[in-house]
Amino acid sequence: MDEIEIVLGIKRDVAKEIIKLRVKKPLDEASLISIKGIGPKALEKAKKSFSFEPIKNK
Numbered sequence: 001m002d003e004i005e006i007v008l009g010i011k012r013d014v015a016k017e018i019i020k021l022r023v024k025k026p027l028d029e030a031s032l033i034s035i036k037g038i039g040p041k042a043l044e045k046a047k048k049s050f051s052f053e054p055i056k057n058k
Contacts, residue, residue, distance in 0.1 A: 004018055007045060009045065010037055029047070
């Protein structure tokens with residue numbers, strides 16, 4: 001959790017929400033940006049630092 005906070009420059013509560021979501025399903029950009037506290041800057045940092053599942057068309 002500390003690594004997520006540091007890399008993305010976010011608060012601990014936001015990092016906890018990322019972890020909760022990740023436990024339920026693989027993260028993709030859309031689910032990450034849906035978390036309150038994750039904006040465009042944090043998303044760009046995340047794209048550079050983490051790998052994501054491809055977004056599947058419905």
